[in-house]
Amino acid sequence: MEKQLREILASGLEAADPAKAVHRFVRVEDGEVFAGDERFAAERVFVVAVGKAAGAMAEAAEELFGERIVDGIVVTKDDHHPGPERLETVYSSHPEPDERGVEAARKVRELAESLGEGDLLLALVSGGASALLADAAPPIELADLKELTGALLRSGADIGEINTIRKHVSILKGGGLVRLAAPAPTLALLLSDVVGDEPSSIASGLTTPDPTTLEDARGVLRRYGIDPPASIAEHLRTAEETPKPGDAAFEGATSVVCGGGRHAAEAAAEAARALGYEPVLLTTTLTGDALGAAHMYAAIVREALASGNPAPPPCAIVSGGEATVTVRGSGTGGPNGEFALALAVELDGVDGWAAFAADTDGADGSTDAAGGIVDGSTAAKIREGDIDPAEALANNDSRPALKAGGALLFTGPTGTNVNDLRVALVAGSD
């Protein structure tokens, strides 16, 4: 089953491949662009590609539009894939914004403002775009933005709350990019690194109306007792609101998630089906403790073996989302490794199943492995390596344990990130 699991993972990763995602969602015919149900005139196309996958997405756009692309800019992280030669690639800093990000934001802004009727803005957005564009609204300085970002990250505010603030201290975020480009329409293709693939949450909603308000942003600061730099406090009192759903600037705009956790999970489910396993796609938005998720998976695998519920074997239990490690010990390992090790411990000695858990970016937590790939014999192999798998789990020490069990899963950097993917195959014990 290990080979089948690797095939299924490859299918999930392919569905999240940035270039393939662009090609899958956009078709160009006789000077018109088709994206889902929408149709755009595409005489003059301007490209703004931002994020860790900006280079690959921009190359796909070049393949699709060729000479119709009049101008464009690619903003990505150091050491990441650049865009096609014809477009300027700007490297900027992530996750801490820097001066290069200020300059990148200025260039994106100028390009958007230069558009007129008949032009199309093709926005290609992927994870990391929020930090790569340091687009603080004047007179907020970069130093103020950095101070605020640091305070937010330390405060315990969740990513949705942090983005509410980001949208309200920015020029481009919270739909600003689309408003600047209007009346030129924006076609935005989003590669989602956000659980749930909600467009207004991806890259702080560069291309979507903003359902949150200035008062929401002030509320987050109050809730976490953050005293922001004076320029930011002043901006949050006096700024114009971000564009809201229904805003006229969005009439000609479309944001479509071309790749995300759901695509990866659905592709994995279909790959499992093609291999003869009836897929049960539990959810694409699993969050919370990796150990709790593993408890549930173990109980489902046992049930499938015992009673054929929720599906009779051969079946595949599939889920996406992003689990977290609850720190109990001092070991090394990410949430996918912890999930895999927990499953190996709970189903120790049970025949007829195998599973993987992987971060789709290829790096589970801060490790060099994508996650783990385990079955009923993994725990025994770990013990043969003189490691007690249950003790390792109790110490959050999944990496050495999985290594001893030959159960680490490596993919290398995948060039995409749509969070985690977990698949358990249940073949039955026959």
Add this chain to the structure above:
Amino acid sequence: MEKQLREILASGLEAADPAKAVHRFVRVEDGEVFAGDERFAAERVFVVAVGKAAGAMAEAAEELFGERIVDGIVVTKDDHHPGPERLETVYSSHPEPDERGVEAARKVRELAESLGEGDLLLALVSGGASALLADAAPPIELADLKELTGALLRSGADIGEINTIRKHVSILKGGGLVRLAAPAPTLALLLSDVVGDEPSSIASGLTTPDPTTLEDARGVLRRYGIDPPASIAEHLRTAEETPKPGDAAFEGATSVVCGGGRHAAEAAAEAARALGYEPVLLTTTLTGDALGAAHMYAAIVREALASGNPAPPPCAIVSGGEATVTVRGSGTGGPNGEFALALAVELDGVDGWAAFAADTDGADGSTDAAGGIVDGSTAAKIREGDIDPAEALANNDSRPALKAGGALLFTGPTGTNVNDLRVALVAGSD
């Protein structure tokens, strides 16, 4: 949907009703007894009913066998339903064993030893039987048994490990009852209060061969650093092994789980189907943190609403097993209340779903409610009662929060216990 949820819960509880469970699994025709695929001669039937549901199970047996019951004994907990008048009912102590339990065990032993060829021992076993029969193997005294039990409960050993010890310091447990009754065959009907419904785990395996060994029992004591009373240490060194799978005494014996978590969950799933909800029976053996289980349920409900996975609405997500509360605060509430409150918080404001979580014995943890029944409006109702539902959850304080939201679920004592039952109905937002 609340009315439908209550119907579904009632169906689950009915499947776990002790008397109905006996009637469902046993049929008497022309002096022969049919239980599943097995057939027994039933000229002379002797009843040993032990556990919290012993009275109700024995009454069902009286209805089935009438005058063919030659003798019998019913051992149950104080204040619990007695057996039929014709049989002696002995009350004993639970969960701490006492002298009455010693006497009850002696009577059961004498009855089993008195049987001969042509007799049938009908063993009716339900939760609590382990403690109610204080059947310490001589020369182990009750005081030694109590000391050992206390040390085990404080040690952190799990129930499987505790039962491994119990089976090896006992006369009746670990299959002893069947061996004493042989050559008379034993037909055992088990009402399971054990997650997974494994017969050798129910009531310390009174009627099944024991897969564990004396060495396993000694290993548990070593693992938890327990220094047992001298009589017990001596017994674990010198005693005869419990009967193992394949032992001749079990040739004529049958143990069948007539009611358990799986029956309740399957009945709930079928009741949901009858109401038009496609059931997804996730598992009957869920264990671990109630909050983790709620995370998973919330993610599944969201997915069903968003993409029709794992089943298109209307659908019902069903699970059994036994969740636990991870203590983080000082509030009141059991695992089912915590699960229900967590679901209400995570799916606050989301339309198209409703759910209950209930302990099938009618008492969630040490509360007087069985659990909670919630939907997307519950969190708002709790806030109207001046309680912050997320804060209450963080403080393990589900009971007052659910009360404020009108979301406590009451069944009263149900007379059975097959652990927890959780059902979420997803109707969709239309």
